[in-house]
Amino acid sequence: MPTIAIVGASSDRRKFGNKALRAFRAQGFAVIPINPHERVIEGEAAYPSVLDYPGAIDEASVYVPPEIGLAVMDELKQKGVPVVWLNPGADGDAVVARARALGLEARVACSILGVGESPSDY
Numbered sequence: 001m002p003t004i005a006i007v008g009a010s011s012d013r014r015k016f017g018n019k020a021l022r023a024f025r026a027q028g029f030a031v032i033p034i035n036p037h038e039r040v041i042e043g044e045a046a047y048p049s050v051l052d053y054p055g056a057i058d059e060a061s062v063y064v065p066p067e068i069g070l071a072v073m074d075e076l077k078q079k080g081v082p083v084v085w086l087n088p089g090a091d092g093d094a095v096v097a098r099a100r101a102l103g104l105e106a107r108v109a110c111s112i113l114g115v116g117e118s119p120s121d122y
Helices: 016-026 066-079 093-101
Strands: 003-007 030-034 059-062 083-086 105-107
Touching: 003 016, 016 030, 059 066, 066 083, 066 093, 083 093, 093 105
Parallel strands: 003 030, 003 059, 059 083, 083 105
Antiparallel strands: none
């Protein structure tokens, strides 16, 4: 089962960082919520950063503003996460450029749609 970090995960079910967590979980992914302000989201232990998660991560879906996303790209590279979804609002030009410069496979698209789900279902 692939593991995906939801960077900017939220306990607010109206936010896309929560919808993505539920959508990926519905598709069989192991989900890792990343949020420095929450301890548990949708029953999953949350971590302040991908660097704090002890296991390997296959993909990341990013839901943070570009000014935060720039540093997140460096953390994803350091953690060895090969694929990053840069969702609308998190897909600033500098973030996309940084991800690609670091050799990450940057998918500039809505990850919920990309995994075959609809945000309106969550």
